[in-house]
Amino acid sequence: MALLEMRGISKTFPGVRALDNVTLAVEQGEIHAICGENGAGKSTLMKVLSGVYPHGSYEGDIVYNGETMAFRGIRDSEDRGIIIIHQELALVPLLSIAENLFLGNERAKGGVINWPETMQQTEALLRKVGLTDAPATQVGKLGVGKQQLVEIAKALAKDVRLLILDEPTAALQENDSQKLLDLLLELKAQGVTSIMISHKLNEISRVADRITVIRDGATVSTLDTADITEERIIRDMVGRDMAHRYPDRTPQIGEVLMEVKGWNVWHPDQKDRQMIRDAAFHVRKGEIVGIAGLMGAGRTELAMSIFGRSYGRNITGQVMMGGQVADTSTVAKAVAAGLAYVTEDRKVLGLVLEEPILRNITLANLPGVAQRGVLDKRRESAVAEKYRRAMAIRTPGVFQKVVNLSGGNQQKVVLSKWLFTDPQVLILDEPTRGIDVGAKFEIYGIMNDLAAQGRGVVMISSEMPELLGMCDRIYVMNEGRILGELARSEASQERIMALILKNNGKAA
Template structure:
């Protein structure tokens, strides 16, 4: 028996005008965690869609060998029957259904058309115990946090008796505790003989969890590395981008100017649960020409605060908002944009882009008045403006008429940034600006941020990645349970300090810890 449970040989996949995979070779050993890394657009997701049957046999060339047998899948059900399970970055759970119903959706225990729920519940209890989830099988998904939802997805995959489990950016939306818990579950599955293919842009996690690392670049296999102490994160980055990034965070010394945004005693309630206070008496300032970092654990209220300032979230609001020293009332996003306050959503696909529209339509969407006249939208102006931003932000696309759904994550994010640059903001809120994008695209976005700050824009950056907060912020606000627990300078600051305040620690406790 071969030591490899999976061999993909000379896989080539083409789309109109694009060769997404170019004779890719990829092998996974039995019972190993094999990381697949590369920039957005490198071909990782395409390769996994070939493996899982999303792209059927005949739509690509090359061979797939699983357990020594060549596979020719026509749809995903056939790959599942061969023992392959895939968990996508965007979870596929039905939130109004319970855990048991989700795990066996489409794969129910039934006899003569009648579902055996007793058997399903028993099996769900066993699966939940295996993934370390203590919630009952009748718990609705809507009542679970994102970390627990990921565990339900893993339980669902295990229920299909997988031998190979593919995880695409499984920790992109998780906090550090949930991420570590997930990695421990994968280590346990490895001990049980399940092979895992782990796709992630978080290279620290890749170093922590992977036995083997394969790097893709421009649709080609660059190299496969055994993960040991000689393989550094910088070594992986060099393979991914084809050059050495000597500094992951291109920090520049900024000289903050006048206060451009002042928030006083800001309180906001949850629109779905009107008695639940999400933001509790928050006050802070943001200055021209600075990057103000906002850190905190998931659920701390960071996104709710920023969306409420933008006029897109909350009920029973109270408090005052000043822009350039003048009190303003923002009734909705249109008001906010008109007053120079723009917000880049943490979920670009759901709230940042219209995926069915092309690049030029998305870029100009928030500023149509700037390219319109009495006769309507000027097509020439729309093309001129869009081409300017595609060039300025180095958006990789064959045409400004390319649908945004067909772009890589990094290029989608650049389209959203272009939209807000065209709106000429005084204050630009970036909520998880580099979530789910590769190190090369991150570096480009950081440079864009620096350029905006030099032009006098005030940037408020919300991020769950503490190295990013420390690497790019001039000041850092830490949030916990709907209010700020600390304001910190970036110099001589450690991740542990931020985590202390993010979990509700006080300044006095920090001083005691230091002493």
């Protein structure tokens, strides 16, 4: 029996038809996955369902438990047991777990909170989601994985019947992801129905009963998990076969563009902790160089310390650009030397989310859109429009706020910002994190184009197949050391892991 049916849902924003006659049916007690490219309309559909976009702001019907619903807001949907957990968690870091769980849903009588009852119920809810932390623990002191479990406990406190999770494992490490998926299966056994938006096909295959694919705001297919293959899902998501997951490229590699020698970095706060030890690597003209390593290997710390000493202290070593010693001691000097760094955290460190696309694109090179120190708005618009077209940023115009773009399009804005500084070497830190297979393919194409222009590209990635598919050489890092390098012809996941395990614990 269908617990939920969404019939003919259409939603329009100024200049964009985000949803076009979408249908969705979710059975009682199942885990139903929704996938599609970034910008396909997945999150918009869930916001319609949960009342974020109220009845009257969209076309079509929501039928829940046999009744046609007209939710005026989130409170209406929550009263019916429909709870949504957004990708950006809605927790208050300075409040305790208990305070977060019952915020707006307090256990109170006569306006006075019953703290013993609150703490008792919090402990029971934490046990359900597998957390052993004390109810009084400040949420900001928990890791992201535990915070995600607190969000689910918060949903259970509201007597959830239909749980909606938007990219629940996007920011989680492997162990935390597995715990979360195990919990979803436990909740299913207890009768809770779940809708999970995800681009991680291996996770979907593990827990979902059925999958609905959305493309360009329309329903493409709904399939039983037993009947799907990764190739079928990708084809439905992007509208084409992706036999070649990585675009073809014939490297034209020239002289050395950048060389790093004897690079040492100490932790910014822990005085006795050295993060990078005697690192040395180089990048040639037209080359894509990968840096592989497990979580905590020091890859991001290496990149950020080189780029304007954005991380660390007591930094020693040399950066050579074009055979000459380069001063990269500040971000401005690093940019002037021909370096650019695309952070792994685009939303916090890469973008000003509430500013429009054009302001974000020109932010790192304001002199490029100014005359005699005065911003030329016409020039700024022209530059932003040029990159919007070149990068195929899907948006009605460059005055759209970046916060309203999908993850893949936000990443293209970050890339545009740094390309406008005209770098010789571009360091990309997890450039495809949190974006779907179609957007990944587009980012790979941009990287190939940069290499073809004679620039050097350094790619840091936690996905080994991505490094193997894109890079001409791969450096392997562990515990702050570069352990060795592998040419494309000799690199494999096994050889990378063998290097790491062979040298594990030798960086003391």
